[in-house]
Amino acid sequence: MPVAHSGFGTFSNPVELICWDPNSGHVLGVYNDGNLFKWHPFNDKATVVVPADATALKCSPSGLFVVTSDDSGTLKIWTLENLSLVYQLSYASTVNDLAISPDGKRVYDLRGAYCNIWEPNLLIRLAEPDDRGSEMSSTSSGSTHISNVSESISEMHEPVEALAIGRKTSMYCTGHRNGALQIFESSGKMIQYQGSTSLAIDHVAWSDEENYLAVADVETRVCVKRVNETLSPLTTVFEERLGKSVQQLLFNKTETLLLATTEHTINVWTVEETPVLTAKSFANEPYQWINHPFNEALVVAIGPEDIRVLVLVSSEKLTTSAATTRLPGTHVKRILVSGDGSRIFLYLSQAWHNSTQTNRLLLINTADLDVSGLGHAKSITALALPENIQNHIDRPLGFIRPSSVRNGRESSLGDDQLTFLSTNGWLCTFSLDVAGNNASFKRYFFLPQDWLNGESLELAQVTPVGTLFCPKDGEVGLIRNGFRNEWLGGTQSI
Incomplete structure (x- = not known):
């Protein structure tokens, strides 16, 4: 309920925020206890104060309303006439700053690295001259209007940290910062949900037939789950801890092996309840891995210095190309394989001494990954896309x-x-x-x-x-x- 205070320029608490309405000449402000006040320097018969828990404040260009936000991220719209609350929107993220569009129809807020734009129906109606009187007249009776506050809740979802799309049906899985795991049909309908574990999920990967799902979290835990056709809850096949942050997960084409890499190790397990670590080796360079498009027993590792073709079960090196991507400082960001498997597309970034970064796009013909000569290195030609296309x-x-x-x-x-x-x-x-x-x-x-x-x-x-x-x-x-x-x-x- 608004409270009246008398006394020219006399404020009971320190003022934290302030804004001015040029239409009426009123000063709006927020005390350090979060209360919102309205005061006129040349007509100081009364200062109106209302509890608001405000941490940000903006006056509308029209002089009809004022917007505040609080620590919980809730936006509140108040009539400027008597500071009656007429609208509030709950969105669980801290507001860093506020702005109002010149026509008064939209409220902008800055939360973290994102700017949100809100357009409540109330503000659209207020922007229409014929509706201003009727919309605001009910507020003239004072605090009785607060019981008719229009409220909206905008749900904030935990950010998606990992996304995997099934090769067979385009069923997809999302891993979230709070540890939640969600599986959706290709239509977007959620069919599986595993709740928060408070450990952010870094990677998810489907097997080719979508029978298994591999998950890695920030605690370096790798978990393989079986996906049932009946859509019953996921069952855990096995869990392992690598002790280092996981960089990639990859099932072989027959769904019998799982490869998990860290910065310097390559680990291969059998996909069974008692997994067998069939191979573990060490790498000096970071690699991105794909299954060989034509040979289900092989995987291809692509790094900044070379390309390697390996037997997954033993990590035995078959052939190495040392000339394809020899670009010091290059990072392989993404690998794409054409639909017929004949070409492999590399998306690379290269860091320079002046902290700038250049992206490069290269094509490799899969036929050049000849594995007939075991253990022999050969040169492979990587083709660059036309420069203007790359640009x-x-x-x-x-x-x-x-x-x-x-x-x-x-x-x-x-x-x-x-x-x-x-x-x-x-x-x-x-x-x-x-x-x-x-x-x-x-x-x-x-x-x-x-x-x-x-x-x-x-x-x-x-x-x-x-x-x-x-x-x-x-x-x-x-x-x-x-x-x-x-x-x-x-x-x-x-």
Whole structure:
């Protein structure tokens, strides 16, 4: 309930925040106890004070309302006339700063690295001249209006730290910062949930047939879970601790072995209730691993100095290329394999002494990974994409085939096209069979600006049928059929 205080410029508590309404000449402020007050320097008959627990404050340009936030992240809208609370929105994240749009329809808040935009219906109505009187008239009776406060709750989800998409059905799994694990059908319907463990999940990986799921958390624990067709709760097959942060998890194609790597070790277990550590070796360089596209007994390790082809069960080195990616300071960020397995796409970053970073995009023909000569090194030629194409690519997302996109299922017909996010936020495709002066890419759709943050895009992927999976605000956004229709005039010749 508002409380009246008299006395020119007399305040019972120190003032922490202040703003001025030029329309009425009132000064709005917040005491150090969080109470909100209104005061006029030339008409000091009364100062109105209300409990608000406010930590941030902004006056609307129209002079109709004032917005505050508190330590719990709740936004509150008050009438400026008598400081009656008319709206509040709960969102569990601390507000660093507030702003109000010039037309008074939107409230902006800064929380961490993100700016949120809120557009309550109340403010839209207040912005209409015919509605201002009726909307605010009920507040003139004082505190009785507080019982009619409009309230909204916006749920904040724990950020997605890991995302794995099943190869067979596009069923997908998310691992979260609070340790929660969620499994969804390709439609986005949640079918499994394992609650918080307070240990952030760093990595998740599906086996090819989606019968097993591997999970690694910040406590260096690796856990393999069996996924049942009946969608009953996940059962744990085995758990192991590596003692060092896990960098990658990979099942072999037959789902009988699991590879888990740390910065300097390579570990291979059998997938069974009593796992056998079949191989453990040490690596001086960080590698990214994939299954060999054509030989289920082999894996391919790609690092900054060389490419290695190994028998997974024994980690026996078969062949090494020492010339392909010999770029000191290079980090392999992502590996993509074309739909027919004939080409391997490398997304590399290279750090320089001046703290800048350059991304490089290279192609390797799988046929060049010849394993006939055991233990013999050979040189492999890595092909760079046309320079102007590289300049347009912010990050690669996956391979699609036009026939797969049209039919909604994987097809062996047609050429593979690389999907990528362009530097200006468009989703594009580039045909690997066209190069040189004829190189061009096609634009299809662009992502909203609030989707274009590095944290979300690091995990974003496009499946062979053209569905984009992109984490945002603790959930995964799905965009289907986006590659069916090219944006008019979208072909960019370079």
